[in-house]
Amino acid sequence: MEVPLGGGRALRFFLFDGVSNSGELLASLQAGTLSPEVALFNASLVPDLFPVLASAHRTLLSQSRGNLVTRTLHSELVYNFSGSKHITESLRRCGISSGTSYVLVVQFDCPAEKENEVRKLIQGREISLEELAKRADTALIQKHFKVPPLELEISSLTDAVTSRIAARDAL
Template identity: 60%
Template structure:
């Protein structure tokens, strides 16, 4: 677990936790659909996240939308996943970058988490929490390239992390 202050929004932070060998994804998805998930969380398919930096850019965008009363999704945490996506299609973004019933490698995000929230989060997920440094080792470069439409020529002048971050930051103006 790592806490990242969101410097552009004083007083806000994003906690990220990484889990492997998760066995209850189906229950988590059902709780999200029913609106009974407590605490509210963002669940990412971790293989589509090359590093934490693009997630932090998406967090900034989500908090900015909330501060303007302009969320495109129902909650701040679903807005985080939506903003992580390179797509303007909400359902596609949540389906592709969020978890599904068979997900076993999950990145969890929680804004402004209290110690109780973190304890409850760990209690919800049946899997092994691992260090966030493992995130880049398990990233599926081929899927990330496909979903973000990153070309080999682009990777000659930037990293995968930079290309994803660029897509996230520029999505609304393209």
């Protein structure tokens, strides 16, 4: 699925389950040899696509100002999603680990004819993005983003996560 971001930019999303090559993907990411370049999220921590879109806007703003904190646009996306100011901790928590089997793959400006290149990276079963909200680990998301139960009485988990992403530098 592709979502336009404005200014001719877009994000393309892929959701996979039963991923068996997370260790190889992580090693390629860390070595800077992952091709094509993508952002790899632990999908259990993503309650909806909206917080990822908020992260994408922060990422593109950082790029336009020439102040990316990480090495690549896609690692910056994961970093901005995390809500933490610690790069290593952000990538470790919200990115994939060697045992991650449920993965959200996101790529900036992926033309439709290049979709299969992204799909070939992942050894797993592609599933519908509609599964994302159903399979989110609510307790883990609340813990990671420090969302108290009282806040969820007046707001959704997606809104709580998104507000933390948007306000990170102000806190």
